[in-house]
């Protein structure tokens with residue numbers, strides 16, 4: 152219970168991450184969805200532009216760190232956005248026991264996935 | 278034959294019966310009658326026991342709020358012609374305990390209202406009684422909070438707020454809006470004092486941005502936006518005190 156109390160006391164942090172993630176999900180992710188989901192399959196953009204080899208060489212270039220930070224932001228912050236939203240939805244559904252542990256599951260999940268993202272981006276791909 | 282309209286109202290008299298009931302009245306229809314005029318007609322001509330609150334009948338006092346066909350509205354500024362030839366159902370404001378018929382118990386709201394300290398607070402307490410000093414304000418400074426001064430405490434936002442319905446401890450839209458009104462008044466210095474209440478667990482963080490409060494507000498106080506701005510303010514404050522090592 153002590154841990155859950157501590158998580159709840161961090162509400163300003165969760166809410167800020169929620170806001171930031173929401174901005175990214177609303178403004179940046181659609182650009183990627185458009186590029187990868189529509190423009191390339193439709194042939195408007197050459198698939199070579201975002202090919203695996205090309206991407207890998209960008210990542211290992213001196214600018215790689217900026218790309219990695221960018222990738223981290225568009226993956227991690229929307230996770231926190233989703234975590235907060237799902238937690239509040241569960242709260243509205245009033246499922247007592249789930250409600251109590253939801254902060255742990257949702258924010259914990261977002262933290263774990265963010266750590267995995269960091270490991271993949273900064274260790275596996277270096 | 279003169280035109281008529283049907284109004285169905287909630288009836289509740291705990292002295293006689295534990296159950297809520299409804300009763301339908303047929304009243305003459307006048308294009309320029311408000312719903313409150315209709316209720317007054319019922320009380321004067323059809324059933325003098327019908328109980329409801331009202332006072333100013335001009336959207337100023339905030340006492341005539343009721344659920345009109347399921348939406349919280351001021352009955353003095355909602356007109357029969359909006360519904361005619363349909364029927365109208367009037368219920369007491371949602372999310373509050375019912376005292377009798379269309380009258381709800383606002384004790385919870387009144388208690389919260391006091392807690393947000395909706396008055397000008399000065400750090401130097403003697404300022405509050407010192408009438409010799411002038412506190413000049415520019416129109417730009419007044420613009421920062423003027424919109425929120427328009428709140429008439431009608432509690433329609435509480436009846437509309439699903440979060441308040443689920444968690445009655447939530448301090449709610451109007452009270453937060455009034456806290457904001459004083460926090461943003463250049464003459465006020467009570468922001469930190471109010472923060473304990475506004476940023477508490479039952480404060481702004483409980484809001485899930487449904488936005489119905491803003492939708493139903495008859496005075497366009499926009500509580501929803503104000504709550505989000507208060508969240509930003511409290512989050513910023515939280516980060517700074519975190520950096521300073523206070524948390």
Ligand code: FES
Pocket residue numbers: 331332333334335336337338339340341342351352353354
């Ligand atoms: S009677 Fe005063 S606001 Fe309606």
